Amino acid sequence: MRYEPGTSECRVLINSKEQIETMLLTLSKLENTEAIREQLRSVHAQLEALHDQVREQRSSVPA
Template identity: 75%
Template sequence: MAYEPGTAECRVLIRSKEQIETMLLELSKLDGTDVLLQQLRQVHNQLEALHDLRRAS
């Protein structure tokens, strides 16, 4: 069963993480994007932390 977000905030965070995941996949195909990929992973991790806080509340 797919995860069903409970709040509008959770939906925003989920969509944002999904968009970053798509960017990571696409950019990983290009040379010279290592630093950018690392930054995007950090942003994804920050969004995940925010989402964890929302889920816990």
């Protein structure tokens, strides 16, 4: 998912999602972390929804 962010807000969201992805990979190596990983996936989805909103708002603003 490497690409140039459109705004500083996008950069924060991208960084946050990447950090969660790293945590998911790391936690997958440990037993009994499924509940935590499910919560992280939920947070990741929420951040993705926010990112989609930011992109929509940015694309609907006249240049």
